[in-house]
Amino acid sequence: xxxxxxAATPEAETRAALDRVVAGVRDGLAGERAxxxxxxxxxxxxxxxxxxxxxxxxxxxxxxxxGCAAGGVIGGGREFESPRGLxxxxxxxxxxxxxxxxxxxxxxxxxxxxxxxxxxxxxVEPSARPSFVLVVDPYSFPAQVLVxxxxxxxxxxxxxxxxxxxxxxxxxxxxxxxERVLRAGAVGLALTGDVTIVPAVAQGxxxxxxxxxxxxxxxxLLQELDGRSALEAAHRVLREAGDRDxxxxxxxxxxxxxxxxxxxxxxxxxxxxxxxGRERDGGGLYVGERLRPGRRVRFHVRDxxxxxxxxxxxxxxxxxxxxxxxxxxxxxxxxxxGMHLYGVPxxxxxxxNARFPGVPVGxxxxxxxxGPVGDQTHLHGFTSSFGLLRPRRT
Numbered sequence: 088x089x090x091x092x093x094a095a096t097p098e099a100e101t102r103a104a105l106d107r108v109v110a111g112v113r114d115g116l117a118g119e120r121a122x123x124x125x126x127x128x129x130x131x132x133x134x135x136x137x138x139x140x141x142x143x144x145x146x147x148x149x150x151x152x153x154g155c156a157a158g159g160v161i162g163g164g165r166e167f168e169s170p171r172g173l174x175x176x177x178x179x180x181x182x183x184x185x186x187x188x189x190x191x192x193x194x195x196x197x198x199x200x201x202x203x204x205x206x207x208x209x210x211v212e213p214s215a216r217p218s219f220v221l222v223v224d225p226y227s228f229p230a231q232v233l234v235x236x237x238x239x240x241x242x243x244x245x246x247x248x249x250x251x252x253x254x255x256x257x258x259x260x261x262x263x264x265x266e267r268v269l270r271a272g273a274v275g276l277a278l279t280g281d282v283t284i285v286p287a288v289a290q291g292x293x294x295x296x297x298x299x300x301x302x303x304x305x306x307x308l309l310q311e312l313d314g315r316s317a318l319e320a321a322h323r324v325l326r327e328a329g330d331r332d333x334x335x336x337x338x339x340x341x342x343x344x345x346x347x348x349x350x351x352x353x354x355x356x357x358x359x360x361x362x363x364g365r366e367r368d369g370g371g372l373y374v375g376e377r378l379r380p381g382r383r384v385r386f387h388v389r390d391x392x393x394x395x396x397x398x399x400x401x402x403x404x405x406x407x408x409x410x411x412x413x414x415x416x417x418x419x420x421x422x423x424x425g426m427h428l429y430g431v432p433x434x435x436x437x438x439x440n441a442r443f444p445g446v447p448v449g450x451x452x453x454x455x456x457x458g459p460v461g462d463q464t465h466l467h468g469f470t471s472s473f474g475l476l477r478p479r480r481t
Contacts, residue, residue: 091415156253316370347461
């Protein structure tokens with residue numbers, strides 16, 4: 088039977104921290120062997136990365152291993168937002184295969200390469216119907232290029248993950264993959280066979296105002312909406328909004344949501360992107376995504392209440408849909424969430440446990456989160472991206 092276990096500790100001494108999480112995970116696996124390990128550790132533990140690798144490989148022989156240094160870790164029902172945290176998740180995946188892969192920037196195919204070039208990076212055939220877990224060094228590797236390539240080569244695959252957050256600059260990163268300690272690139276696991284990942288991506292925003300259509304744009308410059316300048320359209324939405332939404336917008340919390348399904352209802356999925364600034368000599372707005380005329384958009388706001396409500400809606404939808412019956416979950420949450428956003432500890436973990444009682448969850452706080460919205464995988468910010476693990480056959 089598929090099993091999943093997680094444990095975490097704020098213990099500052101690496102060997103003592105390892106003893107604690109290894110014991111917790113062994114208890115959670117109830118004597119079963121582990122097939123996949125996910126380890127995340129604060130910068131205080133990064134100098135002991137080889138010790139972490141060796142201890143886990145000895146404790147769980149044969150298990151595939153991936154992990155990184157992180158600004159905060161999640162596991163065992165807790166979220167430790169400190170440089171001393173250490174989290175370990177383990178999965179028992181009978182009738183499944185786990186493949187480790189490492190990709191450097193120099194390995195990426197050319198823009199005109201076919202899907203087979205991307206498939207060679209991870210050594211998995213599309214017919215195996217893989218799911219991917221990615222951990223990426225943001226200083227050395229273009230994460231969005233890789234996730235777009237995986238979408239292209241594996242159109243039915245689900246990819247979740249995050250940008251490692253335990254480094255202060257280029258070359259300072261610590262990634263783990265199997266026997267290797269790495270300083271750059273992307274590392275990951277491809278899961279095939281009787282296992283699948285169900286995504287649950289909570290972007291933490293709430294739409295305001297009407298649905299609008301892009302009538303003029305250039306690259307990521309949003310120039311007109313419904314024939315008005317983008318800035319004028321934003322001002323009109325805010326004039327008609329309530330006091331709370333106007334106050335949120337004044338606090339630099341106004342975002343643009345881009346429709347992911349042009350044939351879907353107005354309350355369908357929105358890909359939320361930052362407004363980066365306004366056009367110097369005009370009424371345009373720069374946003375964090377390339378645009379095209381005809382795409383529908385809607386302005387959004389974010390605060391702790393909106394974020395909490397969005398998270399609960401996302402988890403409820405997963406619980407009542409394809410995530411029902413999951414055995415465990417990986418959580419890749421933004422460094423800007425947690426105590427910084429909610430003012431209370433363990434918020435997203437407690438929300439998950441309320442919808443999925445007894446299901447272990449673990450992961451880390453990221454510098455960017457990876458997960459699908461609509462039918463494409465994206466790199467997000469201020470998001471919690473869950474990957475719910477369940478058997479493919481039920």
